[in-house]
Amino acid sequence: MKLWLLPFWALAFASLAVARPLLIEGGAALPFYTGSVGLSGDDLFAVVRSNGTVAGDQYAYSANHYHRNGAGQWQLVRAFPTEIAPFNNRFAVVMNSTIAAVAMPGGLRIYERTSAGWAESALDVSPRPLGQSLALHGNTLLATEGGCAARALELNRAANGHWTLTATLPVATGTCVTGLDLDTNAAIIGSQIDFAHASSLRIFERAGSNSWTIASTFAPRSDETVLYTFGRAVALHDDLALASGSDHGAYVYRRGASGWAQAGFFSNPDRAEWDADDAIEINDDYVLRTAGSFNRLTGAVYLYRQRADHGFAHLATMVGARDLGPSNKAIIDGQRVIALTGDFGIEPVEFNLPASFDVPALVQDDFESGAASQWTPLAGSQFAIVSNGTTHVYRQSSLVGDAAAVHSADLINQSIGADIRLNAVSGNDRWVGLMTRYIDESNYYYVTLRDTNRVVLKRMLNGVFTEIISVPIDVAPGHTFHLNLESSGTHQAVDIDGQRVIRTFDSTLAHGRTGLRMYKAAADFDNVVVSPGPVGNLIWADRETLGGNWSIGSRQFSQGSTAGDARLTSGVPSEDQVVQASITVNSFASSGSPWVGLIARYQDGGNYYYVTARKTNELSLRKLTDGAISVLGTVPLTVSPNAPFVLRLEAIQDRLRVYVNDVLRIERSGADIVTGKVGVVTYRAAASFDQYSAVEP
Numbered sequence: 001m002k003l004w005l006l007p008f009w010a011l012a013f014a015s016l017a018v019a020r021p022l023l024i025e026g027g028a029a030l031p032f033y034t035g036s037v038g039l040s041g042d043d044l045f046a047v048v049r050s051n052g053t054v055a056g057d058q059y060a061y062s063a064n065h066y067h068r069n070g071a072g073q074w075q076l077v078r079a080f081p082t083e084i085a086p087f088n089n090r091f092a093v094v095m096n097s098t099i100a101a102v103a104m105p106g107g108l109r110i111y112e113r114t115s116a117g118w119a120e121s122a123l124d125v126s127p128r129p130l131g132q133s134l135a136l137h138g139n140t141l142l143a144t145e146g147g148c149a150a151r152a153l154e155l156n157r158a159a160n161g162h163w164t165l166t167a168t169l170p171v172a173t174g175t176c177v178t179g180l181d182l183d184t185n186a187a188i189i190g191s192q193i194d195f196a197h198a199s200s201l202r203i204f205e206r207a208g209s210n211s212w213t214i215a216s217t218f219a220p221r222s223d224e225t226v227l228y229t230f231g232r233a234v235a236l237h238d239d240l241a242l243a244s245g246s247d248h249g250a251y252v253y254r255r256g257a258s259g260w261a262q263a264g265f266f267s268n269p270d271r272a273e274w275d276a277d278d279a280i281e282i283n284d285d286y287v288l289r290t291a292g293s294f295n296r297l298t299g300a301v302y303l304y305r306q307r308a309d310h311g312f313a314h315l316a317t318m319v320g321a322r323d324l325g326p327s328n329k330a331i332i333d334g335q336r337v338i339a340l341t342g343d344f345g346i347e348p349v350e351f352n353l354p355a356s357f358d359v360p361a362l363v364q365d366d367f368e369s370g371a372a373s374q375w376t377p378l379a380g381s382q383f384a385i386v387s388n389g390t391t392h393v394y395r396q397s398s399l400v401g402d403a404a405a406v407h408s409a410d411l412i413n414q415s416i417g418a419d420i421r422l423n424a425v426s427g428n429d430r431w432v433g434l435m436t437r438y439i440d441e442s443n444y445y446y447v448t449l450r451d452t453n454r455v456v457l458k459r460m461l462n463g464v465f466t467e468i469i470s471v472p473i474d475v476a477p478g479h480t481f482h483l484n485l486e487s488s489g490t491h492q493a494v495d496i497d498g499q500r501v502i503r504t505f506d507s508t509l510a511h512g513r514t515g516l517r518m519y520k521a522a523a524d525f526d527n528v529v530v531s532p533g534p535v536g537n538l539i540w541a542d543r544e545t546l547g548g549n550w551s552i553g554s555r556q557f558s559q560g561s562t563a564g565d566a567r568l569t570s571g572v573p574s575e576d577q578v579v580q581a582s583i584t585v586n587s588f589a590s591s592g593s594p595w596v597g598l599i600a601r602y603q604d605g606g607n608y609y610y611v612t613a614r615k616t617n618e619l620s621l622r623k624l625t626d627g628a629i630s631v632l633g634t635v636p637l638t639v640s641p642n643a644p645f646v647l648r649l650e651a652i653q654d655r656l657r658v659y660v661n662d663v664l665r666i667e668r669s670g671a672d673i674v675t676g677k678v679g680v681v682t683y684r685a686a687a688s689f690d691q692y693s694a695v696e697p
Contacts (some may be wrong), residue, residue, distance in 0.1 A: 020696075021269070021303075022316040022357045023413045023534055025489030027339065027349030030074050032064070035088070035346050038095030038102070039333045042068040045100040045111070046348070047091035048079075058084045061091065063102040063109055065118050074350075078118065080109070094136040101141050103131035108143055110155075110163050122162040129153055135182040142169070142187060148176035152189055154212070166210045172200040172217075179244075181236040186255075187212065188241050190231020199230040201243050203253070203260050216260035218253065220245060229276035237282035240306070242266060242289075244277035248542045250289065254310070267541035268302055269314055269572045269696070270295050273554055275540065279329045287312060288332045290339070293319065294537035296491060297503070301330045301339050303353070315357040317534075320349060321490055321507070360411060362531040362576055362697070364652055366667070367392045375516070378404040378441075391667055393524040394516070399426035406438055406515040413533040416514040417484035417495075417697055419526040419664065422477045425451050432523040436487040437512035445509060446517055447485045447494050447502075449475050457485075457494055457502050459509070468492070469502050480524075480662045482648075484697070488534035495535070497662060498580040498648070498693035526664070529652060529697050531576070536696035538571030538579070538678050546605070548682065557581075557689040559682050562589040569602050569679035574696045577601070579678040580648040580659075581689040585641045588615045589684035595620075596639075596687040600651040601676030608676055611649045611658045611666070613639045615685070621649075621658050621666045623673070632656065633666040644690070652697065 034046035043065065050060040062082040066074045085105030092103040100111040100118065107128025111118045130146030141155040141163070154167040171177055175191035178199065185206040192199035205215040220230035226246035233244040239255040249267030253260050268275060272292030278299065281288040286303055293300035301318035318330075320341040330339040335353040340346060365374055367385045372394060377383045381403035386395045396403050407416075416434050431448035438444035442463040448456045453475050457468045473496065475481075484495040487509075494502035514530050539555065548559045548566020559566050571577070579598050588594040595612040602608040606627035612620045619637035623630045637660060639645075648659040651671060658666040678694045 019313065020359050020362070020532060021314045022354070022359050023488050024316050024318045024351055024353075025491075026321045027318070027341075027351045028072070030066075030338070030348040030350060032066075032348070033346040034348060035090045035340065036093045036329060037331060037338050037340070037348055038093035038100055039331050039336065039338050040095050040097050041333065043095070044068070044074065044338070045093050045095050045102055047093060047102060047104065049087075050082075054084060057086050059087060060084055061088075061105055063104060063111070065100075065111075080111070080120065090132070092131055092134040094134045094141075096136055096138075099136060099139065099141070101131070101134050101136055101143070103134060103143075107131070107146075108134075110141070121157070123155075124158070124162045124164045125153070125155065133177055133180050135180050135187070137182040137184065140182060142180050142182045144177045144180070150176065152177060152180050152187070154210070167212055169202075169204050169212050171202060175200055178232045179234040181234050183236045183238065186215070186236055188234045188236040188243070190234050190243060192228055192231070194228070197227060199228060199232070201231040201234070201251075203236075203241060216253075218243070218251070218262065220251075221248070223247060226276065233277040233280045235280040235282045235287075237284075240282060242280045242282065242287070244280065246276050250277050250280065263310070265542055266312065267572050268293075269541070269574070270300070270317070270534070270536045271539075271541040272297070272537070273540050279331075281330075281332055283332065286315075286332060288330060288337065290330045293317070294539070295488075295493070295534050301337060301351070303332075303337075316353070318351050319489065359413075359532045360409060362529065362653070363409065364527065364529045364655065365394075366527050366655065367394050372405070374408050375405040376408070378402065378406070381405065388524060388526075391526065391664060393526040394528070395423075395522075395524050396516070396518060397522045399424060399520050399522055402517070402519055403521075404435070404515055404517040406435070406513050407530055408513070409530060410511060410513050411532055412511045413488045414514055415484060415486040415488070415531045415533040415535055415697060416528065417482065418516065418528040419480050419662075420449065420483050421480045421524040422449065422451070422475065423522040423524060424477065425522075426520040428452070430518075430520045431456075432518040432521045434483055434485045435513075435515035435517050436485050437509040438515050439509070439512045443509060444512060444515070445485070445487055445492065445506070447483065449473070449481060449483065451475055451477070451521075455494065455496065455501060457492060457504070459506060461508055468506060469504055471501050473501070480664075482659075482662060484535070486533050486535050491534065493535070497646070498578070498695075499691065527650075527657060529576075531697050536574070538574065538577060538694035538696060539692065541571050542677075543568065543570045555690070555692045557680060557692060558586075558687070560586075560686050562587055562594070562684050562686050565681075565683055567599065567679055567681040569599060569677045571677045571694055573603075573675045573677060575675050576652045576696055577678050577694065578648065578650045578652075578697055579694040580646065581680060581692045582644050582646050583613065584644040584688045584690070585613075585639060586686040586688060587641060592684045594684035596682045596685050597680070598647055598649040599677075599679040599681050600649050600656070601671075601673045602679055603673065603676045607673060609649070609651060609656060609671065609673060610681055611647065612683075613637055613645070613647060613660075615639060619658065619660060619665055621656060621668065625673075632668050633658075635665050637665070
């Protein structure tokens with residue numbers, strides 16, 4: 001099959017629970033632009049810039065207080081006196097119920113709530129700290145001085161009501177503060193020299209009313225490829241501290257009886273290649289992080305809840321409508337999140353968290369039961385479950401006109417994937433495909449594989465169809481395609497054989513059912529998976545290698561040693577996963593039983609599923625349990641050096657499926673390793689893995 005892929009530029013612009021997160025899209029726009037906000041209940045402070053210059057390249061900036069009224073509208077209560085300065089989007093703001101600290105062009109301003117409203121307090125520090133980084137806890141404030149800040153300043157209110165300097169917290173010599181946070185008796189500060197050098201992280205603990213000691217100092221791992229991301233975003237709450245990283249996600253630190261120590265990593269479940277935390281917050285109820293999303297190719301807000309076992313349950317992912325993903329900051333107070341969206345991160349939107357984060361369960365149908373009770377065929381369709389070699393398929397044999405079968409679940413966010421084989425057509429420009437958000441015969445989205453060698457995403461609205469995007473592709477009758485259509489929020493995406501070919505936005509239809517559909521075409525459908533979306537990426541998160549000689553690119557890996565075991569794993573632990581690669585054996589060892597393969601549900605070196613393509617010309621699906629090998633299925637397969645083939649391994653609910661060149665070769669049920677990571681693996685074989693794809697469907 002030949003496939004034309006959209007280039008990237010054309011498309012774009014620690015342990016987690018396996019439960020699927022709720023997607024929350026859009027948010028209500030706030031009536032101003034700002035680069036930073038402080039939030040407490042129904043009150044908000046923001047530094048707002050004038051729409052135009054006041055003189056030359058100078059703008060007017062004011063610290064504005066907004067209040068949210070009973071109708072949910074944010075209204076300006078007071079604009080404090082303006083200051084004039086050149087363009088700047090990043091004036092820091094922090095606040096709680098009684099204090100708001102605002103970094104203005106001329107320096108830090110502190111406001112306090114009084115019976116008459118918010119009023120500015122006196123600050124007995126000269127010159128005023130510029131406060132590019134701020135943290136507030138109770139009545140104590142941490143602020144940076146300005147420029148390359150070599151220390152953080154602790155400020156407290158004196159008996160006369162004035163704010164004064166009470167202590168300083170120094171960072172490593174020659175570095176500048178990049179991020180900080182404050183708790184009752186601890187503080188965390190990240191610092192760096194420049195983008196080319198490793199950052200440093202210090203955790204301080206209070207040693208008296210106005211004194212601090214350095215409790216722990218941390219550095220990034222030696223294999224981090226983007227050194228400057230370490231510690232640029234930090235958060236601290238009770239015995240938990242988080243610091244941004246790159247390759248493995250955020251660093252997790254915990255305080256035990258012997259002090260602070262690293263306790264793992266905290267990767268995003270849909271991590272983008274360029275991902276790094278832009279903001280992190282921790283409170284009594286939630287952990288909030290902003291970072292890149294592969295599926296949306298933009299920023300997102302990720303919401304978690306810490307579990308009793310010190311893991312993190314991923315509750316929700318918040319994204320702006322269309323491409324307006326949060327750019328650099330999000331804050332949370334109670335059940336309200338304010339995120340900054342847009343190309344410059346200055347468009348604030350409000351998300352209100354739901355009472356429940358439950359999402360519908362994924363369902364799949366491999367038609368092995370002989371029943372299709374989840375599907376309602378359209379009148380005139382000729383669907384039947386038939387035997388097809390070693391498996392069963394849902395076959396539609398009519399060539400007369402429209403044919404369809406609709407799934408029973410009505411969903412808002414949804415993804416449907418299926419193995420589809422076009423058997424025959426009547427006429428020209430005939431097609432087979434999938435539907436989402438089907439309401440009735442006059443309203444739905446659908447993607448079509450057409451015998452005119454195109455894949456086309458369309459919308460049917462009130463009986464009128466509109467072509468949204470068309471991409472060329474070889475559509476050969478008799479070839480099996482793995483097609484996936486996703487409608488998550490306004491995001492519409494199409495994947496073919498593990499590669500994204502269409503990505504766009506359309507908000508016309510908000511909910512409905514998924515379905516199978518064709519026009520004057522006969523086709524087989526198998527292994528249909530309907531999930532509540534969105535599709536999650538497992539490619540870049542927390543990559544680890546063991547053994548071998550690896551060369552690692554974005555989606556291309558090569559392993560050059562034939563000496564023994566070598567494996568590469570990635571992704572956060574998930575239950576449902578599909579991993580695929582085009583594999584070329586470069587050389588086999590002359591002795592032993594060499595092989596190459598893929599891994600699913602990897603828990604540790606002794607527990608996972610894997611499929612092997614072996615020098616002995618066998619394809620074998622296997623399981624490791626505490627290091628003991630179980631052979632689950634073996635079929636013949638010619639495996640020759642320098643002859644690439646596409647291998648795919650699916651682990652969905654209790655089903656395991658193995659495909660070679662998009663043809664199902666092994667199928668098993670009863671999988672009891674329920675979660676883990678994905679990866680590639682070799683034994684006494686040097687190999688290349690190209691077009692690597694790994695997703696949570």
